[in-house]
Amino acid sequence: MHGQDATADADDGTLMQRVAAGDARALELIADRHTPMLFAVAWRMLGDAAEAEDVVQEAMTKAWVKAASWTPVGGGLGGWLRRIATNLCIDRQRKRAFVSDAEIPERADDSPSADVLIDEARRQAAVAAAMQALPDRQRAAIVLTYYEGVSNAEAAAVLGIGVKALESLLVRARQGLSRSLVQMGMLQEGSAA
Amino acid sequence: MSQLDQMLGNYAPPPVPDGLAVRVAAAAIQEPQDRGTMLPWRRGSVRGGWRRGTLIGSAALGLAFTSAVAAEVASGGRIEIPVVHQMVEAVPILKASVHKQKPVEVALIERRHVSPSRQAAEPLPAAAEPDQPVAGTPRERFIAKFTEAKKEVAERRAAGLPTPNADRIERKAKRMVERRQAAGLPAPSLDEAEMRVAVREWAANRILRRVASNPEGLTDAQVQRFIRILPPKKRDQFSALAPEQQRQMMGQMAQRVLARRMQAQVPDDAAPPADQQAAEIAQQPSEGSPDQPR
Numbered sequence: 001m002h003g004q005d006a007t008a009d010a011d012d013g014t015l016m017q018r019v020a021a022g023d024a025r026a027l028e029l030i031a032d033r034h035t036p037m038l039f040a041v042a043w044r045m046l047g048d049a050a051e052a053e054d055v056v057q058e059a060m061t062k063a064w065v066k067a068a069s070w071t072p073v074g075g076g077l078g079g080w081l082r083r084i085a086t087n088l089c090i091d092r093q094r095k096r097a098f099v100s101d102a103e104i105p106e107r108a109d110d111s112p113s114a115d116v117l118i119d120e121a122r123r124q125a126a127v128a129a130a131m132q133a134l135p136d137r138q139r140a141a142i143v144l145t146y147y148e149g150v151s152n153a154e155a156a157a158v159l160g161i162g163v164k165a166l167e168s169l170l171v172r173a174r175q176g177l178s179r180s181l182v183q184m185g186m187l188q189e190g191s192a193a
Numbered sequence: 194m195s196q197l198d199q200m201l202g203n204y205a206p207p208p209v210p211d212g213l214a215v216r217v218a219a220a221a222i223q224e225p226q227d228r229g230t231m232l233p234w235r236r237g238s239v240r241g242g243w244r245r246g247t248l249i250g251s252a253a254l255g256l257a258f259t260s261a262v263a264a265e266v267a268s269g270g271r272i273e274i275p276v277v278h279q280m281v282e283a284v285p286i287l288k289a290s291v292h293k294q295k296p297v298e299v300a301l302i303e304r305r306h307v308s309p310s311r312q313a314a315e316p317l318p319a320a321a322e323p324d325q326p327v328a329g330t331p332r333e334r335f336i337a338k339f340t341e342a343k344k345e346v347a348e349r350r351a352a353g354l355p356t357p358n359a360d361r362i363e364r365k366a367k368r369m370v371e372r373r374q375a376a377g378l379p380a381p382s383l384d385e386a387e388m389r390v391a392v393r394e395w396a397a398n399r400i401l402r403r404v405a406s407n408p409e410g411l412t413d414a415q416v417q418r419f420i421r422i423l424p425p426k427k428r429d430q431f432s433a434l435a436p437e438q439q440r441q442m443m444g445q446m447a448q449r450v451l452a453r454r455m456q457a458q459v460p461d462d463a464a465p466p467a468d469q470q471a472a473e474i475a476q477q478p479s480e481g482s483p484d485q486p487r
Contacts, residue, residue: 127201
C-alpha cells in the first residue's frame, strides 16, 4: 500500500505524532525500527534473552502510553527508548538478589560444532560472565558506550550522572572486566590496557 | 586495540527473536494512552495546582478591599462601605485621613453663606485671611484692596520702580497732617491719613463714574453726597455754585473720569488695579483736610 510505504519512510518524530494520535501502524514501524537495538541493550545488560524480550516489551508499551509527552530532543526517539530500556534493566538487576558469575547464561548457537568455535564460545561465555559480574551502572556504561556507540555525554544523560562520573564508571568497569577475565584465565594480567 | 577490547567484541547478542517487534507492538497498543500535555486551564490536577486558585482568589479579595478603603478615604467619608467603613474607623491613620477632609469642606460652604455682619463679628483665622473672599460694603472692599495695593507699592519701591500715584497720595496725606498739626488739631498718623485720602477720592470717583454712565439720572442726593466728600475749601467753593452749575461741573468731571477710564480700559469700577486706581484719584480736586472723609 502506498500509504503504508509513505509511513515507513517517515522519520521518528512523524511516527511518534501518529502514535500519539493512536496510530497502531506507526507503533509497529517504530518497534520494527528500534527493537534490535533495544534487544541488544537489554541482552547485554541482563544476559538473558527472555528478560531482554520483556524489557523490549515494556519499553514499547511506555512509548505507546507516553507518546503524547515525548519531545524530539537529545538522542531522538532512539535515545529515549534506550534510556527507558537501560533503566528497566537496572531496575531488574536491582531486584535480583544475587547473580553468580559462575552461572553463564545460555544462548542459542546455530553454528555447527567445531573445535575452532569452542574456544570462541568459551570466550563469549567468559565475557558474558564478567559483564554480569559488574555492578549495574558500570555494566550499563560499558553497554552504552562500547556496544551502542553512544557518546559519553548521552550515556551520562541516560544514567543521570555527569560526564566525569561516567568516565570514572568506565574506568572502573574496564578494571573489573579485566580482573574477572584474568581470574578466569581468559586474559593475561597486565594486557588489559 | 587492547586484548580486553578484542574480547569485548566477542560479546555479541543473539539474533532478535522472530516476530518480536510485531508482538511487542501488538501488546503495547492494548494499553490506554496518556492524555498528553495538559492544557493550561486544565492544570488543576498538577502538582501545586490547588494553590493557584487560592492565590488568585486571595489577590482578588485583597485588591477589592484595598480599592474600597481607597475609595472611602479619597471621598472624605462621603462614601461609606459597610464592612470597610468599620475597619477604616478602627484604624487611626485611615480614620484621620477620612475625617481630615470633612471639616474643610463644611467650613468653606458655611463661609460662602455667612452674612457680612456675622463675618465681621467672627474674624477668620489669620492664616486663612488672604484666601478668603472679602465681604462687606464697597467701602470695606476698597479698604482691603487699598491695603493690598500698599504692599505692592512697597514692593515696587523696594525694586526701584516708579510709583507716582502712591507718591502723590502720600504727599497729599503728609500735607494734611502738617496742616492739622500747624492748626493745633489732632492729627492722624500718616498711614491713616493716606487711607482717608484714598477713600475720599475713591468715593468721589465712584459717584462721578455713575454720573458718567447715566448723566440724566443724577439725583440731588448724589450731589449732596459729592459735596460732603470734597475737602472743606473745595466744598465751600462747590456749595456756592448754583444747582445747575453743580450738576454741570459734576458732569464735566464725570466725562473726564470716563475718558480716562476708556483710555485705561478698566473693566470693573470696584476693583481697579492699585496704580490705575491711584491715577483716577489723582484727578480729583481734593486738596484739603481729611478730617471729613465722608
